[in-house]
Amino acid sequence: MVNAPRFIESAIREIREEVGNERVVIALSGGVDSSVCAELARRAVGGQLVAIYVDTGLMRKGETERIAHLFGDIQLQVIQAGEEFLAALRGISDPEQKRKVIGERFIRVFEREARKTGATCLLQGTIYPDRIESEGGIKSHHNVGGMPAKMAFSKVIEPIRDLYKDEVRVVAGELSLPPEIQHRMPFPGPGLAVRVIGEVTPEKVIVAREANWIVEDEIVEKYRPWQCFAALLGLGTGVKGDNRVHGWVVAVRAVNSRDGMTADPIRLPYEVLDTIASRITAEIPSVARVVYDITPKPPATIEYE
């Protein structure tokens, strides 16, 4: 396990040396990785740091507002790009293609905004498992902030590249980041797009967002999972009154993990599963069916795409 105070000291020194008198920019997602990097850079180079938060339209409920609130004291630029992303995703149902489109679009938006800042250094929240899994092709574009930007940065700085997720959390605690960041669940770069199987439509994103909200509401506080979420799988049949209807099938995933490399489904009490299923089908009338994922990683991944 990392020695947090020593790590912070050396990371700050590294950032300071690398950045020098230049400006440094980070794609802040609000996750613990990019937040820790932003905080390290704030301490290292203060006003030379610009954080860019791109709202892709694929964020969870209230997420953008939360970020703006939490990072109010650093130089934060919130970019509303939802329509741009949804337009680019229209008609695309292949998972790799979706991820590619989002990744490219993200780079384009980030590049455009980063250029305006005059920054020459790029700060990235890549952690150890990201590097391992990228090599195996497991989540090539999962962390959109972790992709090689094609723009001309003179330097790319990855201060937490050797840490595991739990170590990043320890560092976040040592940095006194608020608990909602310190214990924030991993959320994939492509956002709700990987929690919607097949083509991403505005309707599907809304259903996925509401279902994710309910799942987090029922599970996070009480079970403190490594990760929990809802994914929209497709259509199945349901019954309303005496009629057969087609409705969405929503999968609920809640796992515990040490480092994200392996994971086990949490054995939620059936009372909790009942509540989740009835809340989702009642509060989102277009959902007919709720299933609970019982597969560990491996052989399944944590996310669905």
Added chain:
Amino acid sequence: MVNAPRFIESAIREIREEVGNERVVIALSGGVDSSVCAELARRAVGGQLVAIYVDTGLMRKGETERIAHLFGDIQLQVIQAGEEFLAALRGISDPEQKRKVIGERFIRVFEREARKTGATCLLQGTIYPDRIESEGGIKSHHNVGGMPAKMAFSKVIEPIRDLYKDEVRVVAGELSLPPEIQHRMPFPGPGLAVRVIGEVTPEKVIVAREANWIVEDEIVEKYRPWQCFAALLGLGTGVKGDNRVHGWVVAVRAVNSRDGMTADPIRLPYEVLDTIASRITAEIPSVARVVYDITPKPPATIEYE
């Protein structure tokens, strides 16, 4: 609850009167409904009964062999029509359309074979909930044997039309039908086709058949559910070694019910769910993920399409 001995006596009398000196034909699916009807007719008119079993290629593992064995003593014709059904289903992914194609194909095959028998009476295993749900459009073609055949039968006889499922089972017991028929779970007329979301391909049918076999093997004997099965939902990601792979998402459904009109998911112990998930992903390598359905009926149906 039905008085079984009295019911049997009156049903036999009814069949005898209706059939007279003609021949009567039944589409025997091996389910408790058609089996009870076949047995009643055997007792009523003996050699005037011909049972036709159509193997659609969408049956469960070992099903056709089991039927042939169990009904060896009545005049049984087993029709192998798998290739014909799979060819007709090629390229069709709409659930209603799939059901329609199977229903029509079934009628065509049954008609063709029934004509050869010279039967003028049709015996059908329609039960009370089938009639109610057909009126509401809930499972228009669920019981392919229950569809109005367009051929010229002078009479359609439905001896168990007023019974609920549990009453049919009592009658089956009174008729001394073997336990595997008496307690057989409902299996939809379109077979595994409604347990494969979207287009029915030979590969998907094989995966669904193997997964259903495992689910029944782990649940039936121990929990005696109203119904349990596996359905193939679509593709999700999994991980093999260090690589990301795409694999099937399989849903497991196990419900208890009194009459099929409403149903509740069985609260299977997580040890059992673990075993099912690891058996399915290990024995069917193309499956990456297993989910357990936690929705009651309503709002979900029991089957997926």
